[in-house]
Amino acid sequence: MAAESEGTPCWADGTFGDLEGAKRFYGELLGWSYGDSMPEYGNYTQAYVDGKAVAALSPPMPGQEVPSAWCLYLSTPDAAAVTGRIREHGGQVLVEPMRVGDFGTMVLALDPGGTPFGVWQKGTHQGFEAQAVPGAFCWAEVYTREPEKADAFFSAVFGYGVKHLEDDAIDFSLYDLGADPVLGRMKMTEEFPPQVPAHMNVYFTVADCDAAVEKAKSLGAELRFGPMTIPFGRFATLTDPQGAVFSMIDVTTTAGEMPKVS
Helix, strand or coil: CCCCCCCCEEEEEEECCCHHHHHHHHHHHHCCEECCCEHHHCCEEEEEECCEEEEEEECCCCCCCCCCEEEEEEECCCHHHHHHHHHHCCCEEEEEEEEECCCEEEEEEECCCCCEEEEEEECCCCCCCCCCCCCCEEEEEEEECCHHHHHHHHHHHHCCEEEEECCCCCCEEEEECCCCEEEEEEECCCCCCCCCCCEEEEEEECCCHHHHHHHHHHCCCEEEEEEEEECCEEEEEEECCCCCEEEEEECCCCCCCCCCEC
16 A cells, blocks of 8 residues: 555544444444454444445543544654644644554644644554545545634644635635645634534545435434535535534535635
């Protein structure tokens, strides 16, 4: 497998107070099957589509009280070096570089606006084994109330090029590594209730967004936005039954012209 550029999204996992409930919800919604939970790693449980690893679910660490949420991991060849850059550019390190058996080394951090994210230095665990197929990760966006800080931070830490959409209706940037964008950044406006924190909005691919939304609602999710068709696909944003934000997108259904960027 060719080495990924540093800053490429490489893995996503969700922390849930009710692990079995999360497994049922995402299993029925996205067609996931699961490997055995690993008690030696806090019952970390990998999810698969057609036998390929696409994400993982886990309960909070003992004594840890955190809201249910998804975390996106960005690839690095040197977890210690990226940790230094996170601090240097105003981020907060929540978990110092931690070796996870022979799987790899993880870091958990916040950007200066409070958006949580992970960093992963690969060992035997190579990250996503499938992307952009139904049930698998496709895209993610930094949702923040401090967009200028986010743009400066992520470009400094991971070397992203930053392009801004020329659209007066939204404040949105695309982060790239020299070719196609790898991550988006959306400014959270006053439409977001103050209790909604900065977060990574992780997108999973579905074959039919409208059908997937109805399925999610029937399983206890709440629709937050959409479905809406844009040049990149038809998508919707939801909160799952435990309150974790996520999005689904059908990349085969598109409409409109590609936006201009500067």
